[in-house]
Every structure is written in structure tokens, then in C-alpha cells.
Amino acid sequence: MHLLSDLLGRPVADIDTPALVIDLDAMERNLAAMAAFAAQHKVKLRPHAKMHKSATLARLQMAHGAVGVCVQKTSEAEALAALGVNNIYISNEVVSPFKLKRVVALANALDALGGQLAIAVDSLHGLQALAQAARGQHTVIRVFIEIDVGHGRCGLAPGAAAVPLAQEIARHAQLQFGGLQAYHGRAQHFRTVAERREGIAQVITHVQTTRDALQAAGHDVPLVTGAGTGTFSLEAASGVFGELQAGSYLFMDRDYASNERDPAQPRFEHALFVKSQVMSVCADHAVVDAGHKSHAIDSGLPAVHGLALDYANGGDEHGILRGAVLPTLGATVWLIPGHCDPTVNLHDYLLGVRGGLQSGKVEQIIRVDARGMLT
Amino acid sequence: MHLLSDLLGRPVADIDTPALVIDLDAMERNLAAMAAFAAQHKVKLRPHAKMHKSATLARLQMAHGAVGVCVQKTSEAEALAALGVNNIYISNEVVSPFKLKRVVALANALDALGGQLAIAVDSLHGLQALAQAARGQHTVIRVFIEIDVGHGRCGLAPGAAAVPLAQEIARHAQLQFGGLQAYHGRAQHFRTVAERREGIAQVITHVQTTRDALQAAGHDVPLVTGAGTGTFSLEAASGVFGELQAGSYLFMDRDYASNERDPAQPRFEHALFVKSQVMSVCADHAVVDAGHKSHAIDSGLPAVHGLALDYANGGDEHGILRGAVLPTLGATVWLIPGHCDPTVNLHDYLLGVRGGLQSGKVEQIIRVDARGMLT
Numbered sequence: 059m060h061l062l063s064d065l066l067g068r069p070v071a072d073i074d075t076p077a078l079v080i081d082l083d084a085m086e087r088n089l090a091a092m093a094a095f096a097a098q099h100k101v102k103l104r105p106h107a108k109m110h111k112s113a114t115l116a117r118l119q120m121a122h123g124a125v126g127v128c129v130q131k132t133s134e135a136e137a138l139a140a141l142g143v144n145n146i147y148i149s150n151e152v153v154s155p156f157k158l159k160r161v162v163a164l165a166n167a168l169d170a171l172g173g174q175l176a177i178a179v180d181s182l183h184g185l186q187a188l189a190q191a192a193r194g195q196h197t198v199i200r201v202f203i204e205i206d207v208g209h210g211r212c213g214l215a216p217g218a219a220a221v222p223l224a225q226e227i228a229r230h231a232q233l234q235f236g237g238l239q240a241y242h243g244r245a246q247h248f249r250t251v252a253e254r255r256e257g258i259a260q261v262i263t264h265v266q267t268t269r270d271a272l273q274a275a276g277h278d279v280p281l282v283t284g285a286g287t288g289t290f291s292l293e294a295a296s297g298v299f300g301e302l303q304a305g306s307y308l309f310m311d312r313d314y315a316s317n318e319r320d321p322a323q324p325r326f327e328h329a330l331f332v333k334s335q336v337m338s339v340c341a342d343h344a345v346v347d348a349g350h351k352s353h354a355i356d357s358g359l360p361a362v363h364g365l366a367l368d369y370a371n372g373g374d375e376h377g378i379l380r381g382a383v384l385p386t387l388g389a390t391v392w393l394i395p396g397h398c399d400p401t402v403n404l405h406d407y408l409l410g411v412r413g414g415l416q417s418g419k420v421e422q423i424i425r426v427d428a429r430g431m432l433t
Numbered sequence: 434m435h436l437l438s439d440l441l442g443r444p445v446a447d448i449d450t451p452a453l454v455i456d457l458d459a460m461e462r463n464l465a466a467m468a469a470f471a472a473q474h475k476v477k478l479r480p481h482a483k484m485h486k487s488a489t490l491a492r493l494q495m496a497h498g499a500v501g502v503c504v505q506k507t508s509e510a511e512a513l514a515a516l517g518v519n520n521i522y523i524s525n526e527v528v529s530p531f532k533l534k535r536v537v538a539l540a541n542a543l544d545a546l547g548g549q550l551a552i553a554v555d556s557l558h559g560l561q562a563l564a565q566a567a568r569g570q571h572t573v574i575r576v577f578i579e580i581d582v583g584h585g586r587c588g589l590a591p592g593a594a595a596v597p598l599a600q601e602i603a604r605h606a607q608l609q610f611g612g613l614q615a616y617h618g619r620a621q622h623f624r625t626v627a628e629r630r631e632g633i634a635q636v637i638t639h640v641q642t643t644r645d646a647l648q649a650a651g652h653d654v655p656l657v658t659g660a661g662t663g664t665f666s667l668e669a670a671s672g673v674f675g676e677l678q679a680g681s682y683l684f685m686d687r688d689y690a691s692n693e694r695d696p697a698q699p700r701f702e703h704a705l706f707v708k709s710q711v712m713s714v715c716a717d718h719a720v721v722d723a724g725h726k727s728h729a730i731d732s733g734l735p736a737v738h739g740l741a742l743d744y745a746n747g748g749d750e751h752g753i754l755r756g757a758v759l760p761t762l763g764a765t766v767w768l769i770p771g772h773c774d775p776t777v778n779l780h781d782y783l784l785g786v787r788g789g790l791q792s793g794k795v796e797q798i799i800r801v802d803a804r805g806m807l808t
Contacts, residue, residue: 074531074808108749130750150750151712153763156449180713183762211747212713212720243748337526338555338587345587351778352807356725356746371731372586373618374483374774375505375525387558388528399749403726403779406805429805430781432727433449 062407065420070411073420075335075390076348078405082412082421084329085308091324092307093122099294104128104147104283106305109399111428112408113141115308120145126173128303132157133431135164135175141427144173147283149239149303151204151212152177153184157433158191165197176200178239180213185226185233192232200236201227202283205268207240207261216264217271224277237281240265241303246288247313247357251320258292265298287314291322311398313357330401330408331363331415332393334377336385344384346391349375353393354400360393363415369393403429437782440795445786448795450710450765451723453780457787457796459704460683466699467682468497474669479503479522479658481680484774486803487783488516490683495520501548503678507532508806510539510550516802519548522658524614524678526579526587527552528559532808533566540572551575553614555588560601560608567607575611576602577658580643582615582636591639592646599652612656615640616678621663622688622732626695633667640673662689666697686773688732705776705783706738706790707768709752711760719759721766724750728768729775738767738790778804 065072073079096103107116107127116127116138126145129135135146146168152161165175179185179201192199203220206213214220220238227235245257261284269279283301285293287310293299306314309330319325334348351374353360359369360377367381377393385391392415395401402408406429410422440447448454471478482491482502491502491513501520504510510521521543527536540550554560554576567574578595581588589595595613602610620632636659644654658676660668662685668674681689684705694700709723726749728735734744735752742756752768760766767790770776777783781804785797 072531074529076807153712154449154710156447181762184712206715210718211751211753213715215715335529337528337559340581340588340590343585348807350729350731351775354725355731356749374731374778376586378586387556400726403749404805405807430779432451432723432780 062423065409066423068420070415070418070420073333073409075333076352077333078402078408079331079333079415080309080408080410080424081329081331081415082410083414084327088308088310088326088329089118089122091326092304095294095324096123096302101294101299102301104301104303105308106149106303107138108134109305110308110402111426111431112424113138113143113427114424116143125301129428131431131433132160132164133433134428136160137428137431139164139167139171142171144168144171146173147176147202149178149202149241151180151184153181153187155187155191158188161188162191162195162197165192165199166195169197174200176202176236178202178204179223180204182222182226185223189226189230189233192230195232198232198234201233202236202239204239205264207264208242208257209244211243213239216268220268220272221275221277224272224275235277235280237279237283238265238268239284240282241284241286242289243286246286247317248288249316250318254289254320255292258289261293262296262298288317291320295322306398309398311357312361312394312396328363328394330395330398332360332395334391334393336387336389336391339384339387342380344379345372346377346379347375348377348393349373351375351404353395354397354404356400357397360395363392363394365391402426405429437798440784441798443795445790445793445795448708448784450708451727452708453777453783454706454708454790455684455783455785455799456704456706456790457785458789459702463683463685463701463704464493464497466701467679470669470699471498471677476669476674477676479676479678480683481524481678482513483509484680485683485777486512486801486806487799488513488518488802489799491518500676504803506806506808507535507539508808509803511535512803512806514539514542514546517546519543519546521548522551522577524553524577524616526555526559528556528562530562530566533563536563537566537570537572540567540574541570544572549573549575551577551611553577553579554598555579557597557601560598564601564605564608567605570607573607573609576608577611577614579614580639582639582659583617583632584619586618588614591643595643595647596650596652599647599650610652610655612654612658613640613643614659615657616659616661617664618661621661622692623663624691625693629664629695630667633664636668637671637673663692666695670697681773684773686732687736687769687771703738703769705770705773707735707770709766709768711762711764711766714759714762717755719754720747721752721754722750723752723768724748726750726779728770729772729779731775732772735768735770738769740766744768777801780804
């Protein structure tokens with residue numbers, strides 16, 4: 059296996075470790091469940107591609123009904139657009155004049171691909187810098203005003219603060235008011251259904267207050283967009299949100315699986331795994347060759363798949379396994395990452411396996427096209 | 434700045450954010466201080482290249498007296514060897530027969546470059562697999578027996594357990610007993626000098642016990658290698674260690690700077706920074722465009738350089754700043770990463786700046802050659 063492509067068609071056992079592996083069967087069930095949910099609830103789906111950073115997977119989601127994808131970074135959008143993804147929403151603020159030039163070039167590129175670019179703003183300064191960069195262009199950029207619906211990060215205070223921005227958007231031929239960006243990131247990880255219901259009820263109130271203020275000032279709100287894998291059934295049921303941005307449902311990480319499941323949500327399966335190998339065994343623990351350079355630990359350590367073992371942090375390149383029955387030297391251990399987004403960002407490729415982790419074969423090598431795209 | 438190379442000679446202000454920046458002046462002072470320390474204490478220096486993963490920086494360290502570098506992964510060694518680094522020690526266990534074939538190919542490649550490969554073992558099984566892979570080759574691989582000197586990860590118990598491995602090494606013409614690998618990773622981060630002294634005193638005892646057992650069985654121990662940026666002055670003073678593996682001294686992260694400084698160690702400066710930009714400001718906080726996809730947080734959050742601001746985790750792509758005086762929208766904020774090794778691994782390039790972070794210019798673009806090299 060000196061070339062990655064030599065792995066195609068080979069058994070799982072031939073995948074060198076550590077490696078990031080997708081169970082394609084599980085992923086496709088997640089994909090179908092989410093598409094069915096969106097269709098049933100008559101809500102648009104615009105999955106967050108910051109999770110997988112792959113044009114192949116973005117196109118797969120769009121082939122299954124997604125209207126486009128979100129990203130967080132201009133360079134992520136550039137990487138996906140270069141591979142034909144034509145409908146991209148940068149659901150984040152960009153204020154650097156240099157980067158805004160790139161945003162406008164990207165908008166022109168998506169136009170040429172028959173799609174459109176959208177972006178979030180939360181300041182008059184940022185909006186005017188965007189308008190300045192777009193002046194004289196033929197492209198029309200959809201602009202979403204971000205409001206802080208409880209996350210406490212970016213976004214204007216809910217209510218009348220959005221009105222001057224909507225007025226400013228209306229002054230520029232190259233800008234079009236897309237609606238409101240309303241995402242409560244922390245609420246995704248509230249463990250109980252009750253906490254998440256309460257959190258999203260407040261989100262809805264903040265959105266309504268802002269929509270009312272905008273309507274009173276003569277600005278219709280075409281769309282409210284937000285939601286994540288932890289809460290999207292609540293936003294979908296609200297009648298206020300027209301678009302869902304959930305991304306992690308495709309791979310389902312250990313952290314999201316730790317939430318009490320809302321019966322209104324589809325039952326997603328773990329589809330992303332780190333294949334690791336036991337490289338050292340002693341009396342009371344075994345050591346695998348996957349540490350936090352192989353999987354992100356911001357949302358906690360990985361779970362061990364299918365074995366009664368606890369994974370303890372062994373540093374950048376090691377994981378320490380403890381349990382009543384330790385695996386033997388050289389054994390394969392599958393880890394379920396705590397958080398899929400930054401885990402994928404550590405890898406150049408995702409190896410798609412068909413037929414299960416035990417006896418499956420490598421069917422697809424998926425490039426993480428926007429890996430490391432930070433700007 | 435559409436091409437990275439366009440940045441050469443440009444002022445710091447032109448660096449798009451987020452970006453990983455080296456203060457070259459500070460780094461070179463750290464380099465010189467460590468070289469002087471090793472020369473003064475008559476100990477070899479073999480810095481850990483798992484930190485910077487760059488052939489350019491490995492060669493720079495070797496030009497300043499380092500005998501070679503350490504790495505943790507076979508693929509890291511391959512990436513550096515491909516760029517001419519000819520003396521590499523994989524200070525970690527490899528047990529996969531497939532990977533051991535690569536190790537042997539690498540040993541041949543380093544031979545051809547006039548250097549040598551070394552590797553660590555901690556099991557008879559792993560050692561025999563290595564010997565099997567090397568059989569019939571002309572290369573000679575130096576093999577270090579790893580003992581667990583208190584870290585609690587890989588390594589044999591100190592004492593007689595090393596003897597059968599030394600005996601096995603002696604049976605194979607392609608293997609040469611290099612000595613003992615004795616690294617106490619946790620001790621690097623003991624905050625007080627007293628704790629670190631106690632931790633390394635135990636390390637020394639474990640090494641001596643093992644050396645005595647090997648000598649009693651007729652095996653001289655040519656070299657003891659280990660130590661990190663937190664403790665190396667203790668290992669250097671022991672008379673037992675002949676080689677130091679410290680790597681982080683070159684960049685000096687926030688976590689190491691939180692240690693009480695041992696007066697016996699040189700005073701290293703922060704030389705690695707994430708350049709970030711304020712992208713959103715509200716009443717009680719500002720938001721920068723650098724989250725934990727820009728810097729690793731396994732050893733804590735970054736510090737804000739030169740400003741009285743606290744950095745709070747804002748997720749994958751954001752950092753939240755709080756303080757009495759908030760920076761303005763668009764302002765530059767320099768972050769000192771908590772842990773340099775996994776931070777560098779998130780980036781493709783390090784931008785070397787000469788003349789300081791305020792008014793300096795980009796002098797060098799250093800590729801992170803082994804970024805993402807996990808296998």
C-alpha cells in the first residue's frame with residue numbers, strides 16, 4: 059500500500075493506522091434519514107460543510123436534497139467552489155478588506171456556476187466594507203444578519219438593532235437581504251431534551267422579536283436559518299425557521315450521542331471512526347497509536363467502539379486503554395471521536411468502507427478538500 | 434497576496450488571519466541558548482521534530498550542533514528524510530509488519546544519506562518483528578529499549594525486564610543496541626522546580642537500576658536518551674543521560690511558560706504566535722477569528738500577547754476576548770498557543786517574521802513537511 063489509491067477494494071485490515079474511516083452504509087442511512095426529515099417538515103437543509111470539508115460529501119448532500127452548504131471560512135468556500143459546489147453560505151462574519159475582495163471574487167465564481175454566495179454580518183462597519191468590496195460588480199450576494207440568540211459569541215442583540223443593517227443592505231444593488239442567522243451553538247450540547255427545548259424556545263422568541271422590529275420598519279424577513287444536530291427538530295417544528303444547518307448528523311460523534319435523544323429526531327448512527335493499533339501492552343493498560351493529533355479532544359475523549367475499554371489521554375500520539383480484558387499487541391481498536399468537525403480537520407483523507415468495520419472493503423477515498431483552510 | 438510566496442518581504446500587517454507566525458529573532462535566541470547549554474554540559478542534543486515537523490527547522494537545529502532529531506511516527510521520519518534530514522530516531526514503538534517494512538526502507542535511505550536510523554522497542558514481539566523485517570538487509574538500525582520511568586505509557590518495567598531484549602538485539606546483525614529510552618512526559622509539566630526534581634530523581638533511579646541489570650548480564654549501555662523542555666537541566670546534570678530530546682524550547686508555548694523556571698535552564702522566549710483578527714465586538718466581549726482549529730487546546734487555552742485580555746473558548750473557529758478595554762473591530766490580536774506541537778500540526782506553513790510582530794517583515798515561509806503524518 060505505498061499509494062493511497064492501492065487501498066481501493068482492499069479489506070479493512072490493510073488500512074494502516076491511525077486512519078479516519080467512514081462506515082459508508084451507516085453514513086448513507088444518516089443521509090437518508092435527514093433528507094426524509096427535511097422533506098417531511100417542509101424545511102430546507104443546508105448542512106454545515108465545516109464538519110466534513112469535502113466537496114464530494116457536499117455534492118452528495120445536495121444530490122439528496124440539500125439546497126447548498128454552509129461554511130465558516132472564506133478559504134473553505136473557495137476550496138469547495140473550486141470543486142463545483144455552487145451554493146455556499148459563509149455563516150460567519152468577514153471584516154478584513156483583503157478577505158472581502160476574495161468573498162466578492164467567490165460570489166462571481168458561484169454566479170458562473172449557476173449558484174449563489176451568501177454571508178453573515180453583525181456590524182454596520184462589516185456590512186459597509188462588504189458593500190465597498192462588491193461595488194461595481196454584477197453579482198448579488200445574499201446577506202444574513204446574525205443575531206445573538208443565546209450563544210454569546212457573534213451577532214447583534216435581538217430586536218431593533220438589526221434595522222439599520224437591513225436599511226443599509228437595501229442601499230446596495232450588489233446586496234440582497236437574505237434574512238436572519240440565528241444559531242445557538244451551546245444549546246446543541248445541553249444534555250436533556252428539556253434543557254434544549256427551553257434553550258430553543260428562547261431562540262424562537264429572539265427571532266420573533268427581531269423579525270417584528272424589521273417588519274415594523276418595512277423589511278420582510280425572507281428566511282430564518284440556523285440549528286444544529288442537537289436541536290434541529292425544535293427549530294423545524296417552530297414554523298419560524300425555514301432552513302436547518304445541521305452537519306454532524308452525517309457522522310454522529312461521541313459528544314452528540316451523549317445527548318438524551320429527542321424522539322422527534324431521527325436515530326443517527328456513528329459513521330466516523332479512527333482505526334488504531336495496540337502498540338504496547340503492560341500489566342494494567344494497553345497503548346494505541348492514536349492520540350490527539352488523530353482526533354480532537356475539545357469535546358472530550360473518544361469512546362472505544364465495541365469493547366469494554368476506557369480511553370485515557372496519552373498525549374499527541376498515544377491513547378491509553380484500561381479495562382478488565384486488555385487487547386493484545388498489534389490488535390485493531392476502533393475509536394469514536396468526541397467531536398467530528400475538528401477531528402476531520404486533522405486528516406487529509408477519509409477512507410470510505412463498505413460492508414462494515416470487521417469485514418468490509420475500502421470503496422472510496424474522500425479528500426478533505428478544505429482541511430486546514432483557516433482564513 | 435494570492436500566492437503565499439507574495440508575502441515574502443511584506444510587512445506583518447499583510448499576513449491574512451488566522452496564521453501561525455514565528456518571531457525569527459526570538460527563535461534564534463532560543464536555538465543559540467539551547468546549543469550553548471548542551472555544549473557547556475557536554476551532552477548531545479537530539480530535539481524532538483514532532484514539535485515543528487519541518488525539515489528546514491530540523492536542519493537548522495543540526496547546523497547548530499544537534500546530532501539529529503527524534504520523531505514519533507514512521508511517516509514523520511519519511512517526510513523529513515525525503516528532504517535530506519539524515520539522522521532520525523523514531524522514539525516510539527512500531528509493531529505493524531507493514532510499517533516495519535517502511536522502517537527498514539527508511540533505514541536504507543538514511544544510510545545512503547550518510548546518516549542512521551534508530552527506533553525504540555518495548556516488547557520481544559515488536560523486536561522480533563523488526564528483526565524479521567530487517568533480515569538480509571545491509572543497514573544497521575540502532576535500537577533503544579524503552580523503560581517506563583514514571584510516565585505510565587509505553588516502556589518496560591525498570592530493571593531486569595530489559596535483559597531479554599538486549600540479548601535478542603545481539604542476535605541480529607542488522608540491529609545494534611543503542612541504549613535506553615527514558616522519558617517522563619508528565620514530569621515536564623509539574624509546575625514547581627521541587628516536583629520536577631523529585632520526578633527526575635526517580636527517573637535516574639529507574640535508569641540506573643536498568644543499566645545495572647543490563648551490565649550484570651554483560652550488556653553495556655552506550656547511551657541514555659530522554660528529557661524534555663520542562664526538565665532537561667536535571668537530566669543533563671545527572672551524569673546518566675547522554676542525550677536530550679527537548680523540542681519545545683525552540684517555540685516555547687504558554688504551558689511550558691507556566692512552569693516555575695529552574696534557574697539552571699536558559700530563559701526561553703515565546704517565538705510562536707497565532708495572528709488573529711477581531712471579527713465581532715459587542716458590549717462585554719470581542720470575538721477573534723481563531724478557534725481550536727487554529728491552535729490546540731489540549732494543554733489549555735492560548736494567552737493573549739501584550740494585552741490585558743482573557744481568551745475564552747469560542748469553538749472551532751472563534752475565540753472570545755474579555756477585559757476592561759476591548760480591542761476594536763478589525764484589530765490584530767496575537768495569541769500564544771497553549772501547546773506548540775499539536776498547534777503546528779494544524780497548519781501547512783509557518784510564517785517567519787524578522788524585526789518583531791509590530792513592524793517586522795515576512796522573511797521565510799517554512800513548510801510543515803510532516804503535518805498530518807500520523808502513520
